[in-house]
Amino acid sequence: MTAPPLAVVAGTGFYDLEALQDRSEQTVETRWGPARVTHGRWHGLPVVFLTRHGPGHTLPPHLVNYRANIRALADLGCTDVLAVNVTGSIDPDLAPGDLLCLDDFLDLTRQRPLTFFxxxxPQGVVHVDVSTPYHPELRRELLEAAAALGQPMRDGGVYAAFEGPRFETAAEIRLARLAGADVAGMTGVPEVTLAHEAGLRYAAVSLVVNPATGVGEGTEPITMSEIEAVLTRSREAVVAVLDELVHTRATFAEEDAG
Structure with a gap:
């Protein structure tokens, strides 16, 4: 039996997965619009890769068609989604380059389509439980993959989703910190909740690339050059964790087949 494809969704700085072999491009038409994906094989396993912002980062976070993206992954037969979110640190103990395996979120967005329902x-209005927004089994796989590589990854973290595309004010970050947030980003919601509505298992790695506004001693403005510099030196750590996870899955698949 062929395994369902594993979905990998990423954003800023993650516009390709070089490890994918036998790749092909597809535009998937959904009720909510089109979604562009890349098919390929990673350690022999089928993978569907989707970059949120499109080729060349043409879509700002508030205009990403999250419903089309998640619906397309479900329609392609994916059951598991591994997401990567580039974030600013609200917790001052988090430094650029740190990784978190998220376990909760705050939705501070204002104008995005948030639901399929x-x-x-035909389903009418549906209220989906998100008491466990990030799937425990997928979280375990990510944490074990990081541990196998000796790559530090915090077990747990709260993602505060802001509307964007501007960066947050210091007051907004203080509010999010009072509510228990560890990192700030612009793309994690509604992606995670839509995955729940579509019946997909979803987990996310947060890569910290800068202190959020007002965090720490410095008062320098956040710049994309600062973010890109951290991405340049830290991106491979995220890809390595994903690679180890897929390699482990491929090994188990071979053992089961044998």
Whole structure:
């Protein structure tokens, strides 16, 4: 039996997965619009890769078609989604380059379509439980992959999703910190909740690339050059963790087949 494809969704700084072999591009048409994906094989396993912002980072976070993206992954037969979020640190103990395996979120967005269940479909209005927004088994796989590589990764973290595309104010970051947030980003929601609605297992790695506004002693403005510099030296750590996870899955698949 062929394994369902593993979905990998990433954003800023992650526009390709060089490890994918036998790759092909596809535009998937959904009720919510088109989604562009890359098919390939990673350690022999089928993978579907989706970059949120499109080729060349053409889509700002508030205009990403999250519903089309998640619906396309579900329609392609994916059951598991591994996401990568580039974030700013709200917790002052987090430094650029640190990794977190997220376990909760705050939704501070304002104007995005948040659900498949807007009352227009046959299901009507549906209230989805998100008491465990990030799937425990996928989280375990990510943490074990990081441990196998000796790559530090914090077990647990709260992601505060802001609307963007501007960076947050110091007051907004103080508010999020009071609410228990560890990192700030612009793309994690509604992606995670839509995955729940679509019946997908979802987990996310947060890569810290800068202190959020007002965090730490410095008062320098956040710049994309600062973020890109951290991405340049830290991106491979994230890809290595994903590679180890896929390699482990491939090994188990071979053992089961044998």
């Amino acid at each position: 807007d009352g227009s479909g």
